[in-house]
Amino acid sequence: MFIAMNRFKVRKDAAQEFENLWLTRESYLHELEGFIEFHMLRGPEREDHVLYSSHTLWTSKAHFEAWTRSDQFRASHTRATTSTNKPLTLGHPEFEGFEVIQTIGPMSKAAE
Numbered sequence: 001m002f003i004a005m006n007r008f009k010v011r012k013d014a015a016q017e018f019e020n021l022w023l024t025r026e027s028y029l030h031e032l033e034g035f036i037e038f039h040m041l042r043g044p045e046r047e048d049h050v051l052y053s054s055h056t057l058w059t060s061k062a063h064f065e066a067w068t069r070s071d072q073f074r075a076s077h078t079r080a081t082t083s084t085n086k087p088l089t090l091g092h093p094e095f096e097g098f099e100v101i102q103t104i105g106p107m108s109k110a111a112e
Helices: 012-024 061-068 071-078
Strands: 002-011 035-045 049-058 094-099
Touching: 002 012, 002 061, 012 035, 012 049, 049 061, 061 071, 061 094
Parallel strands: none
Antiparallel strands: 002 049, 002 094, 035 049
């Protein structure tokens, strides 16, 4: 599995607009082979921003990379604009990609 994450430093006065943008945008992720799930996470509030992270789970890194080259990717990012076109974030999102090397679920046996 592969986890793709983007961290966003959202201006405090723009947090609600940022959330509304994500909650109302059209997603095409479900159309892509290898897509498992998506989460938008709200993190801690700092002096000048609120930390958010998008978290997408894919069956493989190759499936994630196919998403980044897809028409669905371009369509979803083209529509990611605000009504006021004011900057909502402090800079660009920071991408982090992770290969899953271990998964422990509720049915997994703990090491004895």
